[in-house]
Amino acid sequence: MKIALLGYGRMGKIIERVALERGHEIVIKTSEEGGYDIQDADIAIDFSVPTAAFFNIVNCFKHQVPVVSGTTGWLHNYKKALKICEDEKGAFIYASNFSLGVNIFFELNSHLAKLMNGLKQYTVAMEEIHHTQKLDAPSGTAITLAESIIEKNDAYGNWKLNEASIGNIPIHAKRIPDVPGTHAITYNSPTDSIKIEHIAHNREGFALGAVIAAEWLLGKTGVYTMKDVLNIG
Ligand SMILES: NC(=O)C1=CN([C@@H]2O[C@H](COP(=O)(O)OP(=O)(O)OC[C@H]3O[C@@H](n4cnc5c(N)ncnc54)[C@H](OP(=O)(O)O)[C@@H]3O)[C@@H](O)[C@H]2O)C=CC1
Numbered sequence: 001m002k003i004a005l006l007g008y009g010r011m012g013k014i015i016e017r018v019a020l021e022r023g024h025e026i027v028i029k030t031s032e033e034g035g036y037d038i039q040d041a042d043i044a045i046d047f048s049v050p051t052a053a054f055f056n057i058v059n060c061f062k063h064q065v066p067v068v069s070g071t072t073g074w075l076h077n078y079k080k081a082l083k084i085c086e087d088e089k090g091a092f093i094y095a096s097n098f099s100l101g102v103n104i105f106f107e108l109n110s111h112l113a114k115l116m117n118g119l120k121q122y123t124v125a126m127e128e129i130h131h132t133q134k135l136d137a138p139s140g141t142a143i144t145l146a147e148s149i150i151e152k153n154d155a156y157g158n159w160k161l162n163e164a165s166i167g168n169i170p171i172h173a174k175r176i177p178d179v180p181g182t183h184a185i186t187y188n189s190p191t192d193s194i195k196i197e198h199i200a201h202n203r204e205g206f207a208l209g210a211v212i213a214a215e216w217l218l219g220k221t222g223v224y225t226m227k228d229v230l231n232i233g
């Protein structure tokens with residue numbers, strides 16, 4: 001595949017290496033808005049910044065270039081993007097986390113949330129830890145985890161950053177140098193705690209998942225998720 005890398009930072013560079021190892025070609029790599037012809041590419045992979053992702057993604061839809069995005073912090077525009085994708089007959093996969101491990105963790109979290117539904121002695125709390133360069137908080141992955149708990153557990157209707165209050169899942173965001181991404185969910189009762197945790201040791205899993213998603217999306221139209229790609233859950 002001829003790949004456009006929209007965002008050539010920490011993730012863009014690892015995705016480039018993984019894509020080359022899998023026999024693909026990088027025809028565009030950019031850290032700027034525009035200045036390239038997206039139609040030179042068969043597919044685009046956007047790992048940019050929250051303020052740029054929506055433009056990058058919509059530009060792909062408008063030129064019928066399938067696009068995979070892992071950028072977090074822009075999801076207030078997600079529904080708008082889906083509408084444009086539909087209108088332009090585009091192809092799109094967004095995931096807050098492309099790693100196989102986290103996608104398995106999403107399933108565990110959902111199952112645990114269902115088991116805990118109605119057990120009023122337990123309260124849930126989430127912690128996410130990332131490197132100090134991260135622009136958004138809480139992480140996209142933490143938001144996905146919280147949304148899944150809200151869907152399965154009647155005790156929760158929303159999440160709150162660094163704040164515990166009734167009906168809200170507290171998400172504690174910590175920034176520590178060089179941490180690729182850690183997410184933990186703990187259910188606490190007066191007598192015990194149940195904790196599940198995912199620790200990324202590096203960024204390879206995110207990059208491989210994004211390239212696999214791009215390979216899977218090529219030739220399709222419509223909106224998909226990593227559940228479709230990995231066929232889990
Ligand atoms: N879904 C997933 O699995 C994962 C998602 N992420 C997310 O991916 C995103 C990128 O992460 P990471 O690579 O660590 O961040 P970086 O800051 O290292 O890279 C982002 C790059 O995007 C560039 N950029 C700025 N404006 C634009 C633009 N208009 N178009 C294209 N690129 C632009 C930045 O350039 P400059 O520095 O000059 O501003 C920078 O080089 C983040 O939102 C992060 O949360 C990260 C890991 C996994």
Ligand SMILES: O=C(O)C1=N[C@H](C(=O)O)C[C@H](O)C1
Binds near residue numbers: 181
């Ligand atoms: O910015 C990062 O680094 C990461 N961002 C994603 C998120 O916000 O969930 C995924 C991963 O945790 C790394």
